[in-house]
Amino acid sequence: MSGIRGKVIAITGASSGIGEAAAVHLAERGARLVLGARREDRLTAVVDRITAEGGTATGVLVDVTRRQDLRRLTDTAVERFGRLDVLVSNAGTMAVSPFDDLRQDDWDAMVATHITGFLNGIAAALPLFRRQRSGHFVTIGSTAAHTVRSPQGVYAATKTAVKVLTEGLRQESGPDLRVTLVSPGFTHTEGVGKGAGPAVAAALIEQRDAIAMPPSAVAAAIGFAIEQPDGVDVGEIVVRPTAQS
Ligand code: NDP
Numbered sequence: 001m002s003g004i005r006g007k008v009i010a011i012t013g014a015s016s017g018i019g020e021a022a023a024v025h026l027a028e029r030g031a032r033l034v035l036g037a038r039r040e041d042r043l044t045a046v047v048d049r050i051t052a053e054g055g056t057a058t059g060v061l062v063d064v065t066r067r068q069d070l071r072r073l074t075d076t077a078v079e080r081f082g083r084l085d086v087l088v089s090n091a092g093t094m095a096v097s098p099f100d101d102l103r104q105d106d107w108d109a110m111v112a113t114h115i116t117g118f119l120n121g122i123a124a125a126l127p128l129f130r131r132q133r134s135g136h137f138v139t140i141g142s143t144a145a146h147t148v149r150s151p152q153g154v155y156a157a158t159k160t161a162v163k164v165l166t167e168g169l170r171q172e173s174g175p176d177l178r179v180t181l182v183s184p185g186f187t188h189t190e191g192v193g194k195g196a197g198p199a200v201a202a203a204l205i206e207q208r209d210a211i212a213m214p215p216s217a218v219a220a221a222i223g224f225a226i227e228q229p230d231g232v233d234v235g236e237i238v239v240r241p242t243a244q245s
Contacts, residue, residue, distance in 0.1 A: 004227050005030030008081040010073050012064050012121065013091030015042035017189030018140060021215035022088060022222045027055030029223065034077045034084075036062030036069070037091070064091045064117030070124035078128065086136040086226055087125040089118050095195030096204075098151040106195060107154045114158035118165060133176045134230065138222055139166045141183040143240050151200060170235065178233040180225040185240025188212035211243040 009026055013019040015037035023033055027050040035057055037043045043059040050057040060076050062069040077084040093113050095106040118139060129135025144156040145163045163181060170179035186192070192208040193201035217239055225234040 003029075004223060006032070007085040007226065008032045008034070008077050008083050009086040009088065009226070010034040010036065010077050010084060010125075011088040011090055012036045012062060012070075012073070012117070013140075014046055014059075015039050017191050018184065018187060018215045018218045019088070019090040020046050021219040022090065023050060023057065025216065025219035025223050026226070027053070027057060029227075031056075031226075032081050033057040034060060034073060034080065036060045036064075036073045038063050062091075064089075064120055065112040067120050067123065070117075070120040074124040074128055083132060084125060084128055084135065086138060087121055088138045088140070088222060089121045090140040091117055092140065092191070093195060094155060094191050094193070094204075096152045096155045097197050097200055099153065101197060103197070109195075110154050110158045115161050115165070118162055122165075122169060129177050135176075136178040136180065136226060137166070137169060137173075138180045138182060138225055140218075141166070141181045141236075143183055143185040143238060143244070145183060146238070170233070175231075178225075178228075178230075180234050181236040182218065182221050182225065183236060183238045184213075184218045184221075185238075185244045186212040187215050187218055189215055211241050213239070213241040 009031045011019050011023055014023045014035035023035055027033055047057045047059040058080055060073050062073050074084055093109050097103045141162050142159040144152050145159040148156040166181040173179050193204040221237045221239045
């Protein structure tokens, strides 16, 4: 199987930003989508938009920190479409802050969303992919795993963990599965600065508005990895704005 048409693709964090752009990009190319996120109104709006444009999508309320929610996402793919070809682990939070602010809830949320959330996705999809003898994990990392910039220490650490886990998974995946890390740089989404303290948020939003690339650029990178033939595994794609140092 190659290309995107007909593939059953689950995406976490599909209610806005990169996840929403990936859903739209893949739906336009004939994928059948199972979309997960926590905000029901925003998720429904994405599903409705795709459906109105002739695509195929269904929404599932998912908090990636909960094991059972990831299982519900993959179960929905099998119940509705008979299989799952790709899991895009994209859900994330960029509530960055200096260590002195001691925003421990934000630290916990980044660890839970990026690390536990990714592991929950592996646990939900891997047995299914093994039974099918095919499947593709696509994980959204960050250039923060390549270059640490203050005050992004905790965020960068969790994205570094995602990078390491993805490589470990790739090494164990065997000849039937594919594992891809897509590492975006500054991307113009509502998530930039969201949940951060006012000063950090203002600085990030100013920088975003000056240099960020559109989320469609990341969506295209995700699509490129997915559309390769079964035996071709794209390991990592780093995509950043030219203006990002
Ligand atoms: P957004 O805030 O627009 O998107 C984040 C998505 O994740 C939302 O759909 C949100 O939905 C979802 N989400 C957050 N927490 C959870 C959770 N616990 N369970 C399920 N869904 C969750 O930001 P982006 O699109 O920018 O971020 C997407 C990914 O891209 C993240 O992993 C981020 O770290 C990464 N990234 C972003 C960059 C950027 O510059 N924008 C750069 C590099 C990487 P809801 O709240 O409805 O659950």
